[in-house]
Amino acid sequence: MKxxxxxxxxxxxxxxxxxxxxxxxxxxxFFAIPFGFNWFKSKKEE
Structure with missing residues (x-):
């Protein structure tokens, strides 16, 4: 299961x-777990 x-x-x-x-x-x-804004972008924009 993915x-x-x-x-x-x-x-x-x-x-x-x-x-x-x-x-x-x-x-x-919330500061201990850094989330990058690029993490939510789709991979199709390469």
Missing amino acids: ISKMNWVYIIAALITLVGLITGKYFFL
Whole structure:
């Protein structure tokens, strides 16, 4: 079963939310996981 990029984003967001609910450290976790803007662009623009 192949997991798409958007599904990975949802999984990571769910993990951040769960850890944030437990520890109360939401803001730090968003900076700890760097997402590049080019990560969401399609590969067809080469």
